[in-house]
Amino acid sequence: MQFGQCAVTSATVRGVEVIPVTVEVVVSGGLPGMAIVGMPDAAIQEARERVKAAIRAAGFTVPNEKIVVNLAPSGLKKAGSGFDLPIALGILAATQQIDPAWTKGALFVGELSLDGRVRPVAGALACAICARSLGLDFVCASESDPVPLDDVRIFAIGHLGSAAHEGGAAACLSRHRRARDVAKAAAPLDYREVAGHEVAKRAFQIAAAGGHGLLMMGPPGSGKTMLASRMASILPPLAPDEMLEAAVVHSVAGEPIESLIGGARPFRRPHHSASLAGLVGGGSPIRPGEISLAHHGVLFLDELAEFKSSVLQGIRQPLEAGTVTLTRADGNVVFPARFMLVAASNPCPCGYYGDDDHACTCTVPQIRTYQNRIGGPLMDRIDLHLDVRRIPPAQVLASGTGTSSEELRAGVLRGRAFASRRRAAEGDASGRGSARCRMTDAAQSFLVSVAELHSMSGRAIVRTLSVARTIADMAESETVGEEHVAEAVGYRVRDGIGGC
Known part of the structure; x- marks a missing residue:
């Protein structure tokens, strides 16, 4: 088994922000084993066993050497099982079992099952946006959600064994289904x-x-x-x-x-x-x-x-x-x-x-x-x-x-x-400023009198005026009239069932 090293681009999700992560893999002499460093969470630490089993199931050989996986930047906490696929590809490329072109020019995310299948992970769309910003292709599981982006090449991988083919992801994988392939949703209730x-x-x-x-x-x-x-x-x-x-x-x-x-x-x-x-x-x-x-x-x-x-x-x-x-x-x-x-x-x-x-x-x-x-x-x-x-x-x-x-x-x-x-x-x-609502004098006097009568707060007055402006817009009126304010007040001042 050859020694070597490889770097694969992946990403981690923090909130709705996706931060690119470089998965650095080094295979060298020493006590056999795999260590994952770079502030990984429990799901990433467990990737060691999933990756080994998936590599064997895909027909490759797990190196009986010392394997160190570093997730850079090391000071950032990483979470999720989406690093399984880039870690496996990094090991295979570092040991020359696959064409190194596989790891170039793309951002990889995917969870591996023990039989080598690639499973989807949460945040695929956000990761695709990250790949677009980096100028990379995006590789995810075949069953991942469709991605509504037309300005980034997206490829689907169903099994780790697909990496045995030469030429990289762009030459070997199928294009992922696009948003236009999604069937229309059922008609809503009426x-x-x-x-x-x-x-x-x-x-x-x-x-x-x-x-x-x-x-x-x-x-x-x-x-x-x-x-x-x-x-x-x-x-x-x-x-x-x-x-x-x-x-x-x-x-x-x-x-x-x-x-x-x-x-x-x-x-x-x-x-x-x-x-x-x-x-x-x-x-x-x-x-x-x-x-x-x-x-x-x-x-x-x-x-x-x-x-x-x-x-x-x-x-x-x-x-x-x-x-x-x-x-x-x-x-x-x-x-x-x-x-x-x-x-x-x-x-x-x-x-x-x-x-x-x-x-x-x-x-x-x-x-x-x-x-x-x-x-x-x-x-x-x-x-x-x-x-x-x-x-x-x-x-x-x-x-x-x-x-x-x-x-x-x-x-x-x-x-x-x-x-x-x-x-x-x-x-x-916004259109919500009182100066831009164009109230008539009668409308303004009416709103002031109602606000004083019901001790309305400043927020309540502004929100009532906002509703009146919406009512006027629906009537295609440039100004907010007394009738618009009156209807808005009717939805604000409650003397019916809840008026206890």
């Missing part, structure tokens, strides 16, 4: 199937047009979940840059990305037992939470009052910043988290406070305590507050005749297009 609730549908249309948060409060069976689950059907498809950002987050989390590539916005609905790390992100290695997986999409929190208070308060800052920063001893990790919050809650522990047909069995202190579990600061950050009542049985049986998602979506697209033109003409990227 609002036409929801009987009645025309006021609620209007509120969802406004929320979708302006990217506003929405809270529904009502008794069990009133249709809150049905309304929320159809939100994605009225949202515009993901723009190319939005699709790539969202897909990278899902890729590093090990989530499928086919629907995102097809243009569908993410819709996440975690259970109310979710932990803070599950919702915001965390763990070891750090993984994005539900709010990041909902990036450029919808986060639906059903039974909002049942979530732990500490968990709910953890989403307050990301709601405004659009990012979540997790601080660890070895540095900060930033995840994108620009999502639309849609929440639903019962008004009281028994669920029937304010219901016309069922008597509530809760006391006033119980109702207040239950609603206060959501927290005033979080409520203040939700733009639209909606009371949802149960509809009569006759209307339930008439489902399929109401306003459809197609009709609602047309209004959303019209409002977004008008807002985009208006902001471009005004040179305002």
